[in-house]
Amino acid sequence: MAHPVDPSGLGRVLSETMSALGQFTAGAESDAPPPEGHGEAADGLVQVTVGPPGRITALTLDPRAMRMASESLAEEVTEAVNAALADLQEKVTAVPGQIDLGSLGDQLRKIQEDAGRQFSAFTDALVEAQDRLARQGGK
Numbered sequence: 001m002a003h004p005v006d007p008s009g010l011g012r013v014l015s016e017t018m019s020a021l022g023q024f025t026a027g028a029e030s031d032a033p034p035p036e037g038h039g040e041a042a043d044g045l046v047q048v049t050v051g052p053p054g055r056i057t058a059l060t061l062d063p064r065a066m067r068m069a070s071e072s073l074a075e076e077v078t079e080a081v082n083a084a085l086a087d088l089q090e091k092v093t094a095v096p097g098q099i100d101l102g103s104l105g106d107q108l109r110k111i112q113e114d115a116g117r118q119f120s121a122f123t124d125a126l127v128e129a130q131d132r133l134a135r136q137g138g139k
Contacts, residue, residue: 016111037088041079042068048080050088056081 036057037050045065049058065073 016107016114035088035091037084037086037091039080039083039085039087041083042076046073046076046080048077048084050081050084052088052092054085054088056084 034052040047042065045062047060051057
């Protein structure tokens with residue numbers, strides 16, 4: 001005799017799925033402003049701010065920087081931009097509340113396995129009920 005199907009088990013699996021997806025979308029819909037990276041060079045005469053996906057949002061040159069040779073100024077700007085990009089990359093990888101996709105994938109695999117067992121039990125119960133009805137109707 002098959003065990004009765006627990007409909008709350010199916011509800012639990014669906015609830016866990018929605019919860020896991022809710023965690024993912026909550027992280028994606030954060031109200032926090034996008035991170036910025038800051039860098040400087042030439043003792044602060046060159047300052048750069050960057051934002052995702054690696055765009056320069058501000059470049060400030062102190063008037064004294066304009067007295068530098070063009071090659072030197074270009075090197076200092078490059079150094080400041082690279083420092084700002086490194087700062088942005090560090091901030092993006094350390095965003096608090098960021099969803100661990102590996103962990104989310106593990107949770108969803110477990111939920112999928114649980115759902116598979118629940119649906120299998122549900123199907124078995126339906127087949128058994130159909131067989132019982134067919135036997136009763138044949139008597």
